Amino acid sequence: QESKHEEVTSANRKLRMEREVHQQELTDLRSELQNVKIKHEQNVQELMKLMEKEKDEAEAQMKMLKMELVEEKNVVKTQCRQLERIKIECDKLTEELTQNEEENIKLRRKCELIKQELEKK
Secondary structure (H helix, E strand, O other): OHHHHHHHHHHHHHHHHHHHHHHHHHHHHHHHHHHHHHHHHHHHHHHHHHHHHHHHHHHHHHHHHHHHHHHHHHHHHHHHHHHHHHHHHHHHHHHHHHHHHHHHHHHHHHHHHHHHHHHHO
């Protein structure tokens, strides 16, 4: 009976020691889990800050590009107006050239006629 009692006591001691080891392992795991959660939250916060910074930079770049687009559109409008004025001027000059060529042809004919008359005389 004493031997059985010592076995039970030894088994209880062994169980207590195993329980303490398991309790310590559980405490360590909980601590590690808490540390992982904290690290995860820090990573999430850093990512959020980075995303916000990138968003702000992207918005600033978009604003700048929109302003450049407006400027480019204004330049295009100005150049289109200039082109239209140049086309009108070109048309006027072409018409004037045509009239001058027609007048030259008439003058040449007249000159030829006068030349012929002079030769006859």
